[in-house]
Amino acid sequence: MIALYIVLPLAILIAGTAVAAFIWTVRSGQLDDVDSPPLRVLFDDSPPRATDDAAP
Amino acid sequence: MTAVAATQLAACAHCGLPVPAGRDTYCCSGCEIVAGAIAANGLEQFYALRERPEPASTTGRAYTELDDAAFQRVHVDLVEGGMAHAALYLEDLRCAACLWLVESASRCVPGTIEVRVDLGRSRADVTWDPRLTQLSRIARFLDGVGHAPHPYRGLDRDRQRRREDRALLIKIGVAGAAMGNLMLLAIALYAGVFGGMTRADATFFRWASMFVAVPGLGYAATPMFRTAIGALRAHRLHLDLPLSIGIVAGLGWGALNVLRGAGEIYFDSLAMLVFLLLVARWVVLRHQRRASTAAELLLALTPSRARRMDGKVVVEVSIEAIVPGDRLQVLVGEVIPVDGMVVAGSSALDVGLLTGESRPSEVTVGDAVAAGTVNLAAPVEVVATAVGETTRVGKLVANIEALSARKAPIERLVDQVAGTFVKVVTLAALVTFLAWSAIVSVATGAENAMALLIVTCPCALALATPLAVTVALGRAARRGVLIKGADALERLATPGTMFVDKTGTLTAGKLGVVSWRGDLDAAALAVAVESGSAHPIARALRTYATSPHTATQIEEELGRGIAGTVAGIRVVVGAPPWVRARASAHPIIEGWIAELAERGETPIVIAVDGRAVAVAGLADPVRPDARQALDRLVGFGWRVELLSGDDARVARCVGATLGIGAERCHGGADPEAKVAHVAAAKRLGPVVMVGDGVNDAAAMAAATAGIAVSGAAEIAIETADVYLRSPSIGDIAATVCGATATLETIRRNLRLSLIYNLTAGALAISGVIHPLIAALVMPLSSLTVLASSLRSRAFREDS
Numbered sequence: 001m002i003a004l005y006i007v008l009p010l011a012i013l014i015a016g017t018a019v020a021a022f023i024w025t026v027r028s029g030q031l032d033d034v035d036s037p038p039l040r041v042l043f044d045d046s047p048p049r050a051t052d053d054a055a056p
Numbered sequence: 057m058t059a060v061a062a063t064q065l066a067a068c069a070h071c072g073l074p075v076p077a078g079r080d081t082y083c084c085s086g087c088e089i090v091a092g093a094i095a096a097n098g099l100e101q102f103y104a105l106r107e108r109p110e111p112a113s114t115t116g117r118a119y120t121e122l123d124d125a126a127f128q129r130v131h132v133d134l135v136e137g138g139m140a141h142a143a144l145y146l147e148d149l150r151c152a153a154c155l156w157l158v159e160s161a162s163r164c165v166p167g168t169i170e171v172r173v174d175l176g177r178s179r180a181d182v183t184w185d186p187r188l189t190q191l192s193r194i195a196r197f198l199d200g201v202g203h204a205p206h207p208y209r210g211l212d213r214d215r216q217r218r219r220e221d222r223a224l225l226i227k228i229g230v231a232g233a234a235m236g237n238l239m240l241l242a243i244a245l246y247a248g249v250f251g252g253m254t255r256a257d258a259t260f261f262r263w264a265s266m267f268v269a270v271p272g273l274g275y276a277a278t279p280m281f282r283t284a285i286g287a288l289r290a291h292r293l294h295l296d297l298p299l300s301i302g303i304v305a306g307l308g309w310g311a312l313n314v315l316r317g318a319g320e321i322y323f324d325s326l327a328m329l330v331f332l333l334l335v336a337r338w339v340v341l342r343h344q345r346r347a348s349t350a351a352e353l354l355l356a357l358t359p360s361r362a363r364r365m366d367g368k369v370v371v372e373v374s375i376e377a378i379v380p381g382d383r384l385q386v387l388v389g390e391v392i393p394v395d396g397m398v399v400a401g402s403s404a405l406d407v408g409l410l411t412g413e414s415r416p417s418e419v420t421v422g423d424a425v426a427a428g429t430v431n432l433a434a435p436v437e438v439v440a441t442a443v444g445e446t447t448r449v450g451k452l453v454a455n456i457e458a459l460s461a462r463k464a465p466i467e468r469l470v471d472q473v474a475g476t477f478v479k480v481v482t483l484a485a486l487v488t489f490l491a492w493s494a495i496v497s498v499a500t501g502a503e504n505a506m507a508l509l510i511v512t513c514p515c516a517l518a519l520a521t522p523l524a525v526t527v528a529l530g531r532a533a534r535r536g537v538l539i540k541g542a543d544a545l546e547r548l549a550t551p552g553t554m555f556v557d558k559t560g561t562l563t564a565g566k567l568g569v570v571s572w573r574g575d576l577d578a579a580a581l582a583v584a585v586e587s588g589s590a591h592p593i594a595r596a597l598r599t600y601a602t603s604p605h606t607a608t609q610i611e612e613e614l615g616r617g618i619a620g621t622v623a624g625i626r627v628v629v630g631a632p633p634w635v636r637a638r639a640s641a642h643p644i645i646e647g648w649i650a651e652l653a654e655r656g657e658t659p660i661v662i663a664v665d666g667r668a669v670a671v672a673g674l675a676d677p678v679r680p681d682a683r684q685a686l687d688r689l690v691g692f693g694w695r696v697e698l699l700s701g702d703d704a705r706v707a708r709c710v711g712a713t714l715g716i717g718a719e720r721c722h723g724g725a726d727p728e729a730k731v732a733h734v735a736a737a738k739r740l741g742p743v744v745m746v747g748d749g750v751n752d753a754a755a756m757a758a759a760t761a762g763i764a765v766s767g768a769a770e771i772a773i774e775t776a777d778v779y780l781r782s783p784s785i786g787d788i789a790a791t792v793c794g795a796t797a798t799l800e801t802i803r804r805n806l807r808l809s810l811i812y813n814l815t816a817g818a819l820a821i822s823g824v825i826h827p828l829i830a831a832l833v834m835p836l837s838s839l840t841v842l843a844s845s846l847r848s849r850a851f852r853e854d855s
Contacts, residue, residue, distance in 0.1 A: 004257065008264055015237050022229040026222050034342075035175040039152040040159075043105075 072109040086112045086202070093200035097164040099157060106153030112202035119195035119205070121361050131207050132191070139169055140186045143208035146198060149178045157201050165189060165197050176342070179208055224341070227276045228334045234272030235327035241265045242324035246828050262321060266314045269323035270307055277303050277330050279337070293475035295518055301478070302513025303330065309506040319503060320827045322510045325834045329515045332838060336522035340542070362393040365437065375443070382440045386431045392438065395447040398423050400437035404591055406430040416567075416592045428750070433591050452727055452754060469546065469799070470521045473806055474514070481512050481817070488821045500823070508820035511830045516809030516837040521802050523845040528798040531851035537780055537791050544777035547761035548795035551693035552742030555734060556686075557752045558700035558710050561765050561785060563676040567592050569600035570657060570677050573648040574670030578662045579603075581627045582672075585610065585620035593660060594618070596674055597629075628663040639663030645671060656709035675706070681786045683714050688789035692796070694744075699725055699733055701751055730755035746788060763788060790851070797850035805841045812837035 025031060066075045068083035070091040075083045082088035090112035094102055121127055122142075132142045146158060154173075158180055161171045167188025172181045182194055195205045245253075245261050280296045280303065287294035306326040313319030363385040364373050370385055375393055378384070383399065386392050392405070402420035407429045416432055419425055425438055428449040444450055485505045493501035525542040532539050539545060556562055572579070579601035586594035587603065589612060607620035607627070617630015619638065628638045632649050635641070641649075645661065648671040652659040657673035686696050697720040700707040704723030711721035722733060730745075734755045737743045745752060745759035753775045756762025764776035765785055780787045816833055819825045 005260065008260070012237060012264065012268060015233055019230055019233045022233075023226050026225045026229070029218075031225055032218055032221065033174045033176060036155055036173055039155055039175070042152060043156050 070109070070112060086114055089114050089200065090202040093197075093202075094157070097160070097197075097201075099160055099164070099201070102153050102157050105156055106151055110148075112148075114199055114202055114204065119192040119199065122191040122195050122207075127207070128191075135183065138186070139183050140191070141181065141183045142191060144180045144182060144195070144198070144205040145208045146173075146178055146180050146203040146205055148203055149173065149175055149180075154203065158198060158203055161194055161197050165194050168194055177214065179214075180205070221341070224279070224334065224338055227279065228331070228338060230272055231276035231327065231331040231334050234268050234276065235324075235331045237268050238265055238324045238327045241268070242827075242831065246831075249828075259317060262314045265321060265323045266311055269327060270311055273303065273307060273323075273327055273330050276334060280330075280333065293471060293478060295470050295474035295514070298474055298478050298481060298512075298514050299329075299333065299518055301481075302326075302510055305506055305509040306513065309510065320507065322507075322827050322830055325827070325830045326510070326513075328834060329513060332515060333518050336519055336526075339526050340522045363387070378440055378443050380440050380442060384438050384440060385435060386438055387435050388431055388433065390431055392425050392427055392429050392431060393443075394427050394438070394440040395442035396425055396438040396440045398425060398436050399439050401435055403431050403436045404433040406432050406592070433589075449750065452750065468521070468542070469802060470517070470806065473517065473810075477514060477517070477813075481509065484512075484817060484821065485509050492823065504820060504823045504825075507825045508817055511816040511820050511825055511833075512813045514809065514813060515834055516812055516841045517806065519838055519841050520805030520809050523842055524798055524801040524805055524848060524850075527845045527848055528794060528801075528850040532791070532794060535787070535790070535851060537778065537787050537794075537851070539778050539791070539795075540776075544761060545795045545798050547742065547777060548744065548792055549799040550742050551792075552695070552744065552760070553737040553740065554689060554694045554696050554744045554746060555699040555730075555737070555755065555759070556696060557745075557747035558676070558698055558702055558707060561746055561748050562682045562698070562710060562714065563678050566676065567596045567658075567674055568677050569596055569672050570675045571652060571655075571673035572600075572670065573652070573673070574645070574662075575664075576670070578627075578664055578670040579672075580605065581622050581625070581664060582629045582662045582670075584622045585618055585627045585629055589618060591618075593658075593674060597660075597672065600672070625665050629660060632659055632661050635661040635663050635668060639666045639668050641668040645669075656703070656706035676702075678710060678713050679785060685786040685789045686714055686716070688786075689792065692789070692792055694792070696720070697733075697737075698722065699730055699745075699755070701725055701727075701730075727751045727754050731758045734758045744792075746785075763791065794851040797848060801845060801848035801850060805844050808840050808844055809837055812840070 066080070067073070068075050068087050069081045070087035071083060073083045075081070082091060093114075094100060128140075132140050135141045148154065149158070155175060158173050159171050161182075162168045167185045169183040169185060170181075171183075171194075173179070174181075180198070182191070184191065184194060198205045241261050241264055245258065245265075247253075248258055248261070277300070281300050283294055283296040284300035287297055303326060306322045309319075310321040310323050310326075313321055361372055362375055362378050363370050364378065365371075365383045365385055378394060382394075384394065384396070388403075398419050398421050400421065402418070404416035404418050405425060407417050407426065419436070424441075425436075426449065427442075427447040442448075442450075485508050488508055489501040489505035491501070492504050521542055525545060528545060529539050579597070580603040583597055583601050583603040584605040584607045586597050587607065588610065605622045607622045610618065610620040612618040613630075613634065616634040617628065619626065619628040619630075621627070628635050632641075641661070641663075645668045649659045649661065652671060652673035655673070655675075657675040660672045660674055661668050662670045662672065689696055696716060698707055698711045698714075698716050699722050700710070702723055704721075707721045707723030708718045711718060722729075725733065727750075730752065731754050734743050734745055735758055738758070738760065742760040744761045744763060745756045746763040746765065747753075747756060748765050752764075753762075756764070756775045761778070762776040763778045763780065765780045765788075778791055780791070812833065816825070816830065819829065
């Protein structure tokens with residue numbers, strides 16, 4: 001079980017990296033607004049009719 | 057029931073409300089303009105996206121002040137590529153469809169680079185190319201689709217809140233990561249107990265656990281430690297105190313056991329506890345965040361610009377430049393920017409904002425006018441006597457703020473429980489320690505006392521309230537009832553006195569024709585004469601009937617009446633004395649006038665060809681569902697009283713329609729009198745104030761709880777504990793009922809979690825507890841509380 005003594009600290013280190021990445025996302029403001037982005041993905045990209053006239 | 061009335065009338069093509077007689081397709085001009093703007097921009101997808109139809113409103117303003125250099129210096133900043141950026145506060149932002157509609161500005165208004173909405177803050181960040189378009193153009197688009205923009209004044213507060221939100225999120229992340237890793241380590245350790253693990257391996261795992269738990273949880277649990285210390289300093293008991301004791305005892309005792317290589321560790325249970333608590337806290341915090349504060353709303357109530365008359369020249373200046381003594385011009389439809397005196401012209405003012413009076417008040421030279429009232433009929437010139445914070449509305453806002461700040465925090469049920477809890481657990485731990493020390497050894501005594509402190513750490517107790525409240529608030533929000541937090545629910549749960557404002561709450565808040573006596577055909581003639589007038593009575597008549605005719609030779613005497621010639625016939629419409637002077641009135645007509653006046657309606661006489669033929673009764677019509685809602689409230693044990701700024705006679709009349717006795721109808725109450733009424737009733741028990749206007753806001757702040765109904769002024773929404781988004785006041789009863797049910801759920805949750813603590817505590821005292829049992833029972837108790845919260849009948853669809 002000697003491998004444990006290398007793998008376990010490594011696992012904790014990786015988990016620490018993940019936490020650091022999370023802290024970066026929070027600090028860079030990516031999680032400031034959690035209401036609007038989940039709604040935004042629902043919208044179609046199709047332009048409104050007003051600009052369709054210009055399209056071929 | 058309202059359904060009967062609704063089926064007879066067509067539904068508004070925009071919001072689905074019944075269309076009043078005399079209009080077609082749309083229920084009001086707001087919906088008509090907004091629907092027009094949506095169609096013109098090809099944005100009909102809006103109707104497929106929205107969750108619930110709601111009436112729209114629009115101001116139709118030009119927003120030229122947004123292009124002003126002075127405004128741009130303060131609110132607009134330049135970003136890369138020569139683009140300009142500004143934050144705007146948008147009215148009525150509610151759902152995905154609103155978001156989509158507003159953000160489509162970047163496709164519909166050429167030169168707009170991006171519009172990004174933050175729903176939670178009602179904020180839109182607009183980026184545009186100043187060479188191609190102007191901010192006012194974008195503002196007009198946003199206003200046209202029903203979301204009137206204002207300059208965003210909460211930037212500093214937003215920064216502060218963002219800092220707090222981010223700090224909490226980081227702690228949640230750390231606690232979550234610690235929990236996941238500690239559980240993996242714990243599984244290995246628990247498996248090792250049964251599968252045979254070498255002592256060296258076990259020790260290594262225990263050290264690894266400690267390495268993750270102590271810094272991770274110690275950091276993540278700082279919010280609880282801070283509250284606990286704060287509560288201790290203030291000599292108050294708070295639920296965070298037993299939680300902190302449990303966490304500190306668990307971490308300290310666990311670390312000690314790791315160092316000495318013997319004894320149990322409880323890191324996994326503690327990690328889950330901290331994580332769940334932080335998540336619950338974050339969810340509750342999100343519900344409590346509101347977009348604006350009272351202080352910033354004073355400026356929103358009064359315009360930011362005024363038309364100053366320098367001799368004969370009219371100059372548009374910023375409101376800050378106005379000093380008492382300046383002569384100002386106020387056009388029709390504009391808000392009067394200062395307290396002052398009319399020096400030229402006469403008009404009708406909508407003073408509802410200040411007094412709640414639904415009828416327009418007529419002013420002429422020499423009359424005093426107040427800031428925040430709306431000029432309805434004709435341009436006037438006003439000399440300023442007070443500006444800014446010294447105006448009546450300014451003082452009112454200051455008063456509201458002071459009252460809100462004084463509002464005593466209620467003794468939360470869960471904190472009462474926590475108080476007893478701390479005492480009982482501390483005592484039990486002491487007894488356990490002494491008893492085991494005497495019988496077996498001091499070491500066993502310490503072990504069992506520590507185990508007791510850790511396993512009774514009230515996780516489920518701490519989740520009991522937030523879970524029940526979050527479920528209730530979420531369900532209520534889906535029904536269009538916005539509740540500000542746990543406190544508001546607890547305040548509403550005990551029946552007491554409920555004061556209801558009349559205008560806009562029990563009634564539609566708009567003058568309308570409610571009765572008609574005499575020749576119905578005269579209506580068309582009256583409408584023809586009134587077609588060009590901006591007076592509210594003219595508007596009410598136009599909503600009541602339509603006319604194919606056009607009138608000529610119109611002469612209008614403001615506040616008295618109007619006359620014109622329709623198809624060769626002279627038609628006179630106006631107040632009884634004015635019409636009597638121009639036409640003969642039969643005693644039957646006089647009887648009708650007296651009858652309508654007695655009922656609190658404003659009689660308007662229509663004379664055709666020199667003879668009075670009909671009398672229209674104008675009043676603010678009672679909402680169709682009001683009676684039913686009030687009866688339900690009385691059924692819950694509430695004493696309902698009417699508190700109105702309108703004339704006492706009108707208040708009594710509305711009260712009679714709704715089954716409220718005359719002794720419980722208080723008319724003619726100005727904001728100060730409303731506060732006095734509320735304060736007097738508060739000595740007898742809880743008081744809830746229901747209203748919609750600025751004139752109710754102070755009373756709402758003074759009451760135990762305030763409820764603002766749809767269409768309320770922003771300041772009323774801000775002061776209120778509950779905001780009903782639907783125009784139906786039936787939701788007041790549903791809210792009160794839901795609050796009671798939520799409190800029931802909280803009590804059930806508290807009982808369930810106490811049963812868990814009792815069981816775990818008994819096991820610890822008897823010395824048979826094992827960390828695995830704690831690790832299994834703790835999530836079980838939390839899940840029980842969660843299930844109980846979800847089962848709650850508060851704000852269910854069928855309630």
